[in-house]
Structure formats: C-alpha cells, structure tokens
Amino acid sequence: MAQNAPMVLRLLASSVTAANRAGKIIRDIMSRGDLGIVDKGINDLQTEADRSAQRCIVASLTQQYPNLTIIGEEGATNCEVPSDWIVTDYDQTVISEQCPTEYSHITKDDVVVWVDPLDGTSEYTQGLLEHVTVLVGLSVKGRPIAGVIHQPYYDYKSGNSLGRTIWGLVGMGVGGFNPQNPPSGKLIVTTTRSHSDNTVQKALDSLNPDEIIRVGGAGHKVLMLIEGKAHAYVFASKGCKKWDTCAPEAVLVASGGKLTDMHGLPYEYGKNVQHPNVGGVFATVRGIDHEELLSKIPQEVTDKLK
Numbered sequence: 001m002a003q004n005a006p007m008v009l010r011l012l013a014s015s016v017t018a019a020n021r022a023g024k025i026i027r028d029i030m031s032r033g034d035l036g037i038v039d040k041g042i043n044d045l046q047t048e049a050d051r052s053a054q055r056c057i058v059a060s061l062t063q064q065y066p067n068l069t070i071i072g073e074e075g076a077t078n079c080e081v082p083s084d085w086i087v088t089d090y091d092q093t094v095i096s097e098q099c100p101t102e103y104s105h106i107t108k109d110d111v112v113v114w115v116d117p118l119d120g121t122s123e124y125t126q127g128l129l130e131h132v133t134v135l136v137g138l139s140v141k142g143r144p145i146a147g148v149i150h151q152p153y154y155d156y157k158s159g160n161s162l163g164r165t166i167w168g169l170v171g172m173g174v175g176g177f178n179p180q181n182p183p184s185g186k187l188i189v190t191t192t193r194s195h196s197d198n199t200v201q202k203a204l205d206s207l208n209p210d211e212i213i214r215v216g217g218a219g220h221k222v223l224m225l226i227e228g229k230a231h232a233y234v235f236a237s238k239g240c241k242k243w244d245t246c247a248p249e250a251v252l253v254a255s256g257g258k259l260t261d262m263h264g265l266p267y268e269y270g271k272n273v274q275h276p277n278v279g280g281v282f283a284t285v286r287g288i289d290h291e292e293l294l295s296k297i298p299q300e301v302t303d304k305l306k
C-alpha cells in the first residue's frame with residue numbers, strides 16, 4: 001500500500017510528479033512567448049518559468065508534507081498557486097520500488113529538499129531548450145540520497161511533448177533512462193557554455209582532454225555522464241549552488257559515479273549550509289579514478305576555490 005511506503009520513497013515519487021507538472025508549466029510559458037526575464041545579478045537570469053515552476057513544486061510538496069524543509073533557487077514566495085499546479089499523486093513506478101531498509105525510519109526532520117525549478121535558464125532564454133532540466137534533490141542528514149532530473153524538452157524536436165524524467169535513490173538504483181558507459185581509451189569532459197572564465201579553462205587544460213563538450217545546466221551535464229557521452233563534469237568556479245548539484249549528485253552516485261569539490265571534498269546539503277559551491281564541481285562516472293584525475297588540477301586553480 002503506497003501510503004505505508006517509507007517517507008523517503010513517497011517523497012521521491014511525489015517529487016517526480018511535481019517535476020513533471022513544473023515541466024509542463026515551463027513549456028506553456030515558452031509557447032506563450034512572454035518569459036518575464038529578470039536579471040538577478042551578473043549573468044544570472046530568472047524567468048517567469050523559473051518562478052512558476054518553483055511555486056508549483058513547493059506548493060505540491062508542502063501540501064503533502066507540511067513543514068518539510070524546502071530550499072529553492074528562486075527564494076521563498078507566498079504567491080497564490082493555481083489549483084491545477086498542485087499535484088499530490090505518486091509516480092507509480094517509483095512508489096512500487098523496494099525502498100532500502102536503511103531509509104525506513106527517516107522522518108521529515110532529517111530531510112532537506114533542494115529545488116532548482118529551471119536549470120539552464122540562460123539556455124532557455126536562448127532557445128537551447130534541450131539543455132533545460134528541473135531538479136529536485138533530497139538530502140538526508142546532509143547527504144544527497146535521492147534526486148529527480150526532469151527534461152521538459154527531451155527529444156522535443158521529434159514531437160515528444162511530455163519530456164523525460166530520470167530519478168535515482170542511492171542504494172536502490174535509477175530509473176527513466178538507460179545507463180551507458182562512455183567510450184574507453186579517451187577522455188571527454190563536459191563543462192559550462194555560459195559561465196566560463198580563465199580558471200575554468202585552466203582546469204580543463206590541465207586534464208588534456210580529447211574532447212570538451214560545452215552545454216548548459218548542471219543537471220544536463222550529469223545526464224551526459226550517466227548516458228555515456230562524457231567521463232567527467234569539471235567546473236572550476238564558485239558559480240554553482242547546492243540546488244544545482246543535490247539532485248544530480250544523488251542520481252550520479254546511485255549510478256555508481258562521484259561528485260566532489262575541486263579539493264576532493266564532499267558537499268553537505270543540510271539546511272544551514274552555505275548555498276554557493278565555493279569549491280567548484282568535479283564529477284566522474286563509474287570506472288574513472290576520480291582522485292587520480294583530480295590530482296591533475298593545478299594548485300593555482302584550487303587556491304582560487306576556497
């Protein structure tokens with residue numbers, strides 16, 4: 001009986017349906033053509049889709065899990081949410097999974113939900129829609145254990161109008177896609193396309209990759225890893241925040257990969273942590289020696305990321 005499933009599994013199943021609903025809102029706003037772009041700072045845009053998608057996700061999860069700690073990129077809002085934006089059903093695939101016993105006694109007080117309602121905003125405003133993801137990450141006692149990466153525009157050019165939703169729970173596995181390994185005998189690195197600087201480039205040069213793939217969004221880059229298109233996601237910048245990496249890290253770890261800062265240290269996702277990932281992002285797929293690759297990053301780069 002779904003209602004008796006462990007809270008973590010129910011929350012993941014609720015996060016999938018909420019992310020799907022947010023994805024439809026993102027598509028609807030784009031089709032209406034009025035993005036309501038606001039400039040939050042240097043190279044840091046926000047659109048009506050970011051704001052509305054977050055309201056949809058927060059309202060849906062809060063209705064089902066009152067007093068749950070949810071931290072969203074676009075900050076707290078108490079605007080009215082249209083009733084048809086509030087979804088309270090479970091994703092049937094997720095809720096039917098066997099939840100690892102280690103999560104059986106987790107309560108809402110142990111959980112922080114990190115929401116990036118639209119990751120890849122810069123690309124969304126430029127019409128590079130396949131870069132966009134909706135990210136909902138669940139941390140338990142500070143560790144990222146579950147995540148949802150929804151792609152509102154997955155395969156949209158061939159007429160797919162519902163997008164695609166990928167999920168993962170550490171210790172249970174992943175769903176919504178076919179995990180692939182990247183090609184052996186070469187190194188393909190993925191990184192930012194819209195927030196690069198000298199330090200970001202220096203880190204990439206030090207790895208001497210065979211190929212660099214520059215795409216938007218932290219979620220999209222981790223998808224490149226777990227779908228075998230790249231071996232590492234390297235971003236030597238303080239620009240990403242906890243909502244960018246919580247869900248992607250959980251899905252990556254559930255797939256056998258690893259994400260740390262550029263010093264090799266893990267990120268914590270408890271409710272009082274600082275939001276910027278000041279140590280940068282260094283993520284690798286299963287089978288890559290994370291520490292060995294990380295050792296190639298020069299100190300002049302890591303000194304800048306503290």
Ligand SMILES: Nc1ncnc2c1ncn2[C@@H]1O[C@H](COP(=O)(O)O)[C@@H](OP(=O)(O)O)[C@H]1O
Pocket residue numbers: 042043044073116118119120121122191192193194195215216217218237238239240241244
């Ligand atoms: N220097 C910076 N300033 C603001 N946001 C940054 C940033 N560097 C990275 N980010 C944010 O981190 C995410 C991944 O960045 P990128 O696409 O460049 O790899 C994006 O999230 P959002 O699109 O959710 O804001 C992006 O805006």
Ligand SMILES: [Mg+2]
Pocket residue numbers: 044045046073121
């Ligand atoms: Mg943003």
Ligand SMILES: [Mg+2]
Pocket residue numbers: 116118119120217218243244
């Ligand atoms: Mg983001």
Ligand SMILES: [Mg+2]
Pocket residue numbers: 050073116117118119120121
């Ligand atoms: Mg965002």
